[in-house]
Amino acid sequence: MITKLLSLAQESSAEKRHQLVDHVTRLFVLGADRCQAEEIAIFNSVLESMLPTIEPAQKKEIAEKLAPVNGTSQQLANELGREEIAIARPMLTSSEALDDGDILTLAKTMGQGHLLAISKRRRLESRVTDVLLERGETPVKQSVAANSGAEFSTWGARLLIKLAERDDTIRDAMMERSDITEDDYDKLIGLMPEPQQVRIRALREENEALLHDLFRKASKVVTSTKLERKATRICAKVTLKEIRAGQRSLGKAITQLALSNNLFDISFLLAEMAGVEQKYVTNVMLRYDAMGVSILCRALGIEDGEYSSLCRARANLSKQPQSTLDKWAADYEALSDKDARRLLSFTKIRLGTFQKESPEV
Incomplete structure (x- = not known):
């Protein structure tokens, strides 16, 4: 050779x-x-x-x-x-092959097309996002706001919240982030058209009781959980790696696991992909309502048929009638992707607040 x-x-x-x-x-x-x-x-x-x-x-x-x-x-x-x-x-x-220093130098010296490409990297340091927000035009700023792997400095976060006042795309992107404060989240809701504000506040209020219950009971539920890892040919950690590499869809993996009622590994995959602790996902998986599970699944892009497979596995565990399955399916169909992502963001923000207030729980 x-x-x-x-x-x-x-x-x-x-x-x-x-x-x-x-x-x-x-x-x-x-x-x-x-x-x-x-x-x-x-x-x-x-x-x-x-x-x-x-x-x-x-x-x-x-x-x-x-x-x-x-x-x-x-x-x-x-x-x-x-x-x-x-x-x-x-x-x-x-x-x-490009390290953080390379990316920072390129962000400081290259044009708008290059800045837009950089803004889509899987991970961005706050010193890079500061440069992108300072030098970038509107498409770059919008892309940075929508990048869940982008870290923000205090200055960068404040700038994006300010820009959200006149840019709906940035506002919507920031509402799907979990690294903003509750005060910032409230400000963003206040920037929405009145009908949307009413809907989001109602959904958030409905979700609040679930959040308190999740935080207070999660550890106890996990300790006494009825979920068991089933003997299947699917290795959850390998599956997770394939999902992150784009080699397998999360929905198809959940459907396959649901066929064997393997809610344990489904909880693991949902927790990892949503960026929340598995004890919280285990909690919502064991509840008799479907709000928490539906928010997670819709936010992560699980299709209706795939969600139905998961619901059947949950119903088998808790002996739910067909009428309950039908209600879960109807509620899921009514939940929009955008609202689910916003609620998931708010859920993570609130759980973080609870953890700071009661770190021993």
Whole structure:
């Protein structure tokens, strides 16, 4: 392999250079997880040295293929990240080869298209979001607000709450975050049209009793839980990894687990994907009402049929009649995705407040 690369590298024609780059990129992608470090270094070195001579269309292909590859060098990722946005976007959005310092530098120096791509990264430090909010135009600010993996400084959070006064997109995005204060959440509700305010406040009030019950009883419920891990072929932790990697949908995993009445692992998956402690999810799973479960599932994008499978498993556990299942299904159909995400956000904020007030519980 190395001999072939060195041979191709001696060629000066554009066609031969194109072949070399294509060959190296293909080998890199296919062998990144099993090649030796020396081979990975050669792949990176060849691509770094030839990047200035590569046509834009091929650079775009390289960026798209190497952005998810862990072995991509920091230098190569940075060089591609500084190209025109059509080439740079994959690297800026998802490449782990770029560290926090690289992202900060790029955010300080690149244009709006690059800032928008950076704003969609899975995780953003507050010092990066500060730069994005300071330099970015409206689409960038809206994207930062909607990124659940973006951390905000006190200044950044205050700015977004202020911007929400005249930007409905930012307002709606901030209402789905759990890292704002209850006071900020109330301010955001006050910015909504009156009919929406009434609906959200009513839903929140209805949810408040559930929240108090969840917090007070969660640990006791888990201690005496009737949920048992069923013997299935599905490993919940492996399934979670596949869901996060986009290889499996949460809804399909829940449907499969529900077939064996495996509410224990369903609770685990819902808790992990929603970012709440499993004891709270176990609590709502064991309740005779369906409010908490429906909020979690709708907020996480569980489809009606998938939710019905979960309801049947819950009904089997608590011996509920068909009429109860029908009511759960009707209530779920009436709950909008947006309202569910807002309620989940508020739930996490309130549980955090309860924990601060009563840390021993």
